[in-house]
Amino acid sequence: MKLHRESKGTITVATILFIIISVLAIYFLKMWSLLIIMPLLVVYSLVFWFFRVPDRNILEHRENVIAPVDGKVVMIKEVDETEFLKEKAIQVSIFMSPLNVHICRYPVSGKVIYKKYHPGKYLVAWHEKSSTENERTTVAVETVTNHKVVFRQIAGYVARRIVFYCNEGDQAKAGHEFGFIKFGSRMDVFLPLDTEIICKIGDITKGGLDVIARMKD
Template sequence: MFHKEGFKIITIAAIVVVLGILGADKFVDIDWLVKVIQITFLVFFILILQFFRNPKRTTLINDEHIIAPVDGKVVVIEEVEEPEYFKDKRIQVSIFMSPLNVHVTRYALSGLVKYSKYHPGKYLVAWHPKASTENERTTIVVENTVFGEVLYRQIAGAMAKRIVNYAEVGQKVTQGTDAGFIKFGSRVDLYLPLGTKINVKIGDSVKGGEQIVASK
């Protein structure tokens, strides 16, 4: 299964690959070079398919759990000042996605969307300390009956050139459902209330939509 955000790119890539394979066969006279070109086009197409895959995940909905919003590696767990919405101290948990990870963003908790804002910005590497405040990003706040307001931020990376965010203010959302997509390498930050129990550690690989990253 592939994410709907990839349908157009997959279609264009398929056309390019077919034309490339046929063109190599017709216009290149060296047999080994034809094979190299054709294999290169096929590998390119496989990478595109791999990037836009959207595997089914089974979410056990629980208001006392914060689940991973994306697949990736935990790169930050620290108490920080959140300057945009809360303007106070929160626990930041950041998950970095490589181009090989699934890039679907899922809601980490159920609740009511209180805030959703897009910010244009730079394309620093996603693990850069200033990426949270200087890169292209979207900030979303979901209010939950157990945790109160929880903020998550989709952050573009050096390769990511488009963030897709489905959250709209006033919308009721369900934990584990599709919240958006980030194209080609990126990061998601969670900002949790102080005192939240963190269930992961730096360096852990997490599975979006299923793995519990924090709890009451």
Template sequence: MTIHREGRTYLTVLLLILAGINAALIYSFPDKVIMHRVSQIVSVIFFLLNLQFFRMPKRKLEISEGQVIAPADGKVVVIEDVMENEYFNEMRKQISIFMSPLNVHNNRAPVNGIVSFCKYHAGKYLVAWHPKASSENERTTMVLKMENGVEVLVRQIAGAMARRIKIYANEGDEYKAGQEYGFIKFGSRVDVFLPLDTKVKVDLNQKTKGGKTVIAELVTED
């Protein structure tokens, strides 16, 4: 496991700040031993929680043709047929994964494909599970066109805490399923929009692992 590049500077600064706070307490209140211990314990716990957030676990990907993998660690909060108005302008099957602050927050391509559409939208910061978060929050939309012509849309959505979305993809880039394409800091959601005849392989509230859990199977013609 490694530390994600988005967290290296942040974690270094955080460590220096926590060390400074504890040093200041020891200097200002040299006789308050209990205060020092409590501050040190809280600092260690807080730092480890942030360290966990930016971890990058290695995952071995084993999927079959037509399978769609989870783009993020988290919990399935939406499985429904909806009108997708930004790109397809037609009904699509939506699977949404909510990422808590304790989850790994890098985002992965759900299928093999070439980026046919990629766009960033500024927006609000409603809680990530809000019904309008997908269309009103800060978000990015990426569409991957597979070799067989099928297109899969994946959308990063900022939440109430997440106010920085990073997307590394550009139109024309080629991605393999499981390859990292973006990152969201602190509590957020990722939506995947698939053809209506897609076979869903997860249930509501099921936990997922990005780049590993199969969330759906696309119907392919013989």
């Protein structure tokens, strides 16, 4: 199983803690040490599972808006996007549990024209105010169909580290990685009002594979 590059520090710390606690359990608890070691082993294995990188066949897309993450669609509504678009847009929000793959992917193809990191709170990721009050990043892409699309990584109650690798002027390719969020979190995508929304609330998405909307060419 391939692991994400963001896993190195977390797995190193987890390995050291696992070894130390296991040795102490064996030394002090003897035959009862398995009561500590087995649950700890499950948690240790979940750390590896969280940082997995699935092998996915990413296709080329023009009008399609691709699910940027693995997760569950929790919101589809018309909102005012006040940071970059400064106009009404359709917001599609996808929540990621700690068990989901947490690679963040471009939802559309085009050119990166804006990026910004915002420090903030750590409300639960499905809270509506987390989109504007939590630690987050905002990226805007001018698509190959001449639309402007904004998407936002949002830290959740557990997530405390967001990374994004893109820079203004980069070419965005729908379905390809641009960042990562550690543990529970959410992504919002803001689309033009005339976008055809294909997904619905409650849908389970596969990042880079599922089409969630389609824009007019």
